Amino acid sequence: MLKIENLHVRVAGKEILKGLSLQVNAGEVHAIMGPNGAGKSTLGNVLAGRDGYEVSQGSVTYDGRNLLELEPEARAAAGVFLAFQYPVEIPGVNNTYFLRAALNAQRKARGEGELDTMQFLKRVREKLAVLHLKDELLHRAVNAGFSGGEKKRNEIFQLALLEPKLAILDETDSGLDIDALKMVAEGVNSMRDPGRAFIVVTHYQRLLDYIVPDVVHVLADGRIVESGDASLAHKLEEHGYAWIAERRVAGAA
């Protein structure tokens, strides 16, 4: 589904990703862990198409297409979703209006029929029920005045509603209490599907107790330096990232 080869990305003139390669197949959940400044958020942003991320080398192929050529909205329509580390507050734009505009814009771009109000609300209610969310969320402006936890829940709600093929969760667990963390994990687990892939970017192993990944990667200094199964997350938790650095030094010697 997603193939990243030797990706080099500069932000404000500074190289952040330095030859990252990663392959994610449909149905898989990949966790990306790594210390601060390793380039985890850069990866999410560059996949979603944010401005200011200059790809100097390498390629990203998604469903056989060059993902980097597409505008952010075209990537969304193609099924790429980024759950933001810092969801943006947009006062004055009603959440329901926003969600319907987004869903219908994606459907239109894919050549599918737009949902009318009734169809849309039916779908919204189903998703709210699955995630145990109150419909009060719908009447508010997008993320405006939301607590940190509410913002993250809203990201997962959008994920559930938009049903992307590739979901990237950028530190969705940061700042969450244990209940919110479980809710996020339940949301993701309920969406696990042979046709859908997840990239879960996180600092901590805790989220991965609830979302058990197929593959765990360690991102350090702009590259994937170690990959393994779910047990790798526990080793990291135990030994810290310094352990990886030591192993790399040992390997190089």
Place this chain on the structure above:
Amino acid sequence: MATALLDELGCGDAVQRAESWRYSRNAIRALSQLDFAPAAGDAVFDAPLREQFEWPQTRGRRLVFVNGRLAPALSDLVDADASVATPTTGVCTLRLGPTAGLVHLVHVAVPGATATRWQARLEVEVAAPRACLVEHQVGASGADVLGVLDIGLALAPQARLEWVSLADLPATTSLVRRATVSLARQAQLRSTHAVFGGRLQRLELGVAIRGEQARLESRGVFVLRGREHADIQLDISHAARDSACDILWRGVADQRARAIFHGGITVEPGADGSDAGLSNKNVLLSPHAEIDTKPALVIHADEVKAAHGATVGQIDERALFYLRSRGIALAAARRMLVAAFCAEALAGIDDAALRERIEALAAARLPAPEGAP
């Protein structure tokens, strides 16, 4: 010629005129190049222009002026507790009675074969405990039209008026409005101005808060594109104790549009207990657009609460990316953010249908279609 037009339109002495028209001097100079003939008060116009103001909602509550002159055939106040008098002096007086409800006051600028101008004076007296005046300026494209409208608005003690002002003009219409408002004791005025388009729109809103505990709430939004030019001059004076003004304006300029916002508040000696607030936020959608905003607070009393803030910025790139990352195309995302930005200034309009109508007009104006001048 430029000075002649400025002498005519500007108030005060030469220095005050020069200062007040500083940012619009070039616009008025360009206008002065035109050779204006008097506009015909009996000009006929076609259905599209008529449809702009013939709202079903205001049938029986509408007063229509064509090029500044009252058009009785288009006017009908049968459902409103309101009366209009047009003595030969040329000053039209509108009285809103105790149960006036909503009155729709329309000025239609109809272009002639060459540049034309009209001038009118309107006095509005409000004794109603609760009334709504919808002042509506429309025009058709064609040769230049310059309208000059003086509005006098007096609110009796305890009168309450919602004044919704919608000026939605083509790029060949210029309009200078000079509103002089006085608020008596405990009177409350909530005004919402929507300033859309126009070659040159100048709005002078002078409000004298003369009575104790009187309150002014001024909301406004201007949305401009092309080479449109708007010049908003607020001049609020607190002359009584415990009076309040709350000013919130939003501005948007795209392409080569130009806007000026002057927010002047003066608290006169003795007007203790006054509470004055001013917020003007603006968004530029193009590197060639320009907005100059200037809050000017002058306080001569002691026990006063005053706050002001004015900004000019760009559209929030983070918000834009967030919307696009969810599948909303760039143009639609920009439109959504601009509409949201304006919404705060229009939220005070009680009548939902009216508010939605104005919101839709604002949204339709921006951002301009790709490739437009």
